[in-house]
Amino acid sequence: MSGAVSPDRRRVLTAGAAALGAAASAQLWLPATARAVERKPLPDGLFSLGVASGDPLPDGIVLWTRLAPDPLNGGGMPDRAVPVEWQLAEDSRFRRTVRRGTAWARSAYGHSVHVDVRGLRPDRRYWYRFRADGQLSRVGRTRTAPPARSTGGHLRVALASCQNWQHGYFTPYADMLRQDPDVVVFVGDYIYESAPSATGVRRHEGGGEPYSLTQYRNRYAQYRSDPDLAAMHANAPFVVTFDDHEIDNDFAGEIPQDPGKQPHDAFTARLTAGYQAYYEHMPVRASAVPDGPHIRMHRRLEFGRLARLNVLDTRQYRSDQATSQEGAQDPSLTMLGAAQKRWLVDGLRHSPARWNLIASQIMMAETDLQAGEGKLWFYDAWDGYQAERNALLREFRRVSNPVVLTGDRHLTMISDLKEDFADPSSAVVGAEFVGTSISSNGDQDQAAFREQWDPRRADNPHWKLLDAHRGYHLFDIRQGGIDARVRVVDTVVKPQATPRTLARLRVAAGRPGVHVV
Numbered sequence: 408m409s410g411a412v413s414p415d416r417r418r419v420l421t422a423g424a425a426a427l428g429a430a431a432s433a434q435l436w437l438p439a440t441a442r443a444v445e446r447k448p449l450p451d452g453l454f455s456l457g458v459a460s461g462d463p464l465p466d467g468i469v470l471w472t473r474l475a476p477d478p479l480n481g482g483g484m485p486d487r488a489v490p491v492e493w494q495l496a497e498d499s500r501f502r503r504t505v506r507r508g509t510a511w512a513r514s515a516y517g518h519s520v521h522v523d524v525r526g527l528r529p530d531r532r533y534w535y536r537f538r539a540d541g542q543l544s545r546v547g548r549t550r551t552a553p554p555a556r557s558t559g560g561h562l563r564v565a566l567a568s569c570q571n572w573q574h575g576y577f578t579p580y581a582d583m584l585r586q587d588p589d590v591v592v593f594v595g596d597y598i599y600e601s602a603p604s605a606t607g608v609r610r611h612e613g614g615g616e617p618y619s620l621t622q623y624r625n626r627y628a629q630y631r632s633d634p635d636l637a638a639m640h641a642n643a644p645f646v647v648t649f650d651d652h653e654i655d656n657d658f659a660g661e662i663p664q665d666p667g668k669q670p671h672d673a674f675t676a677r678l679t680a681g682y683q684a685y686y687e688h689m690p691v692r693a694s695a696v697p698d699g700p701h702i703r704m705h706r707r708l709e710f711g712r713l714a715r716l717n718v719l720d721t722r723q724y725r726s727d728q729a730t731s732q733e734g735a736q737d738p739s740l741t742m743l744g745a746a747q748k749r750w751l752v753d754g755l756r757h758s759p760a761r762w763n764l765i766a767s768q769i770m771m772a773e774t775d776l777q778a779g780e781g782k783l784w785f786y787d788a789w790d791g792y793q794a795e796r797n798a799l800l801r802e803f804r805r806v807s808n809p810v811v812l813t814g815d816r817h818l819t820m821i822s823d824l825k826e827d828f829a830d831p832s833s834a835v836v837g838a839e840f841v842g843t844s845i846s847s848n849g850d851q852d853q854a855a856f857r858e859q860w861d862p863r864r865a866d867n868p869h870w871k872l873l874d875a876h877r878g879y880h881l882f883d884i885r886q887g888g889i890d891a892r893v894r895v896v897d898t899v900v901k902p903q904a905t906p907r908t909l910a911r912l913r914v915a916a917g918r919p920g921v922h923v924v
Contacts, residue, residue, distance in 0.1 A: 568814025575899030595650025
């Protein structure tokens with residue numbers, strides 16, 4: 408008999424695909440025994456990794472979850488697509504549902520779900536949840552961005568970075584939750600790729616550093632299990648970008664930290680695995696679906712005409728790090744790559760916003776590590792790419808109220824941004840807030856920190872505040888200014904901590920720089 412499909416069966420197949428999607432229509436033609444296997448109930452604990460939302464628009468939000476009943480062992484899901492119902496409402500009891508639908512959790516993406524909901528009202532709270540195979544997720548709360556042309560109002564932003572599982576608990580998020588930010592900007596080092604340590608406060612899963620997709624999935628799943636992080640994700644939208652430890656310490660483009668130990672093909676395979684696991688665990692749009700060892704993460708978000716947020720990627724497109732002062736001033740070196748740099752400069756030049764925020768994973772202001780004569784820089788930071796950094800700072804003179812939000816350092820380092828750090832009398836063109844870490848470096852010895860860093864302050868007069876407690880920064884943004892608070896906790900080596908405000912600072916509109924209140 409011929410293998411051709413009859414006209415009648417072709418019509419059935421077409422109708423089934425249109426109604427149910429390709430995966431569902433394929434299941435219609437499975438033998439009865441196979442369909443019975445497909446209908447086998449899924450394991451308990453499908454929503455062990457919680458829920459999250461991100462990248463708010465005036466009319467939209469991304470909703471996220473991942474089905475993982477055995478999160479530290481690959482997820483524990485069968486190798487098939489699973490329908491997941493989602494629901495979004497104007498109230499926490501879901502009496503006023505405004506959007507609902509079904510998304511497919513596919514094994515190719517670790518059974519993660521990314522729902523890009525549109526048609527919402529601006530500047531509104533919403534509640535959401537997921538259901539799969541009769542199991543219900545926790546309820547999440549999120550918020551849309553203000554209307555596109557709105558000029559006033561108030562935006563509360565939390566800045567976070569650097570959460571090392573082995574160095575401590577993520578206790579700053581418990582305080583952040585109480586502060587109720589409108590959005591959390593996370594600028595890198597969501598996970599750490601380091602091997603398990605017997606001396607850590609908590610121990611990394613696995614037997615070594617992650618290299619494969621399953622290993623990266625397990626590491627993200629472990630971090631997602633922190634209760635304070637999970638609660639924060641469930642109560643405010645995140646805007647995320649990565650730094651180095653999501654893949655490999657101090658990597659640059661497709662160059663690993665240790666090229667002699669990681670050949671190019673092996674490292675691109677690691678990038679491919681790490682980027683996919685990153686996408687699978689973050690509340691980001693389909694524009695961030697990786698293409699092998701590449702992922703698009705730089706993007707722009709608008710909060711009315713009050714604030715424009717430019718989210719950078721300072722890892723994928725950079726030149727290899729310099730190894731000397733002369734190399735750091737090489738004009739051919741790039742941190743952003745030509746295309747991203749044009750995108751950023753154009754976005755700054757033509758911004759309608761009162762405040763132009765730049766989420767940069769690594770510090771932009773100078774850090775001169777050598778007390779007295781001479782200079783010594785961190786070459787992985789913007790100091791290692793000085794020609795491009797200085798060109799960008801010159802652009803800041805034409806930008807309305809530029810403020811850079813940074814991570815990486817595991818310190819609070821708040822600075823004026825100077826047009827030319829080689830000239831102490833040059834103009835102040837902006838402000839930078841380097842947020843301290845959530846847990847990385849643990850409970851640091853404050854006396855030892857002061858002994859190491861205080862002698863350097865005379866060589867870095869642009870520093871306004873320097874501190875080594877764990878925590879985060881909180882910004883209340885209004886037309887007239889940004890009021891910033893440095894929130895710190897007394898410990899991260901215990902599951903509970905006592906928070907406090909270490910310092911208050913202000914950036915006044917039209918007056919570049921930052922001032923301690």
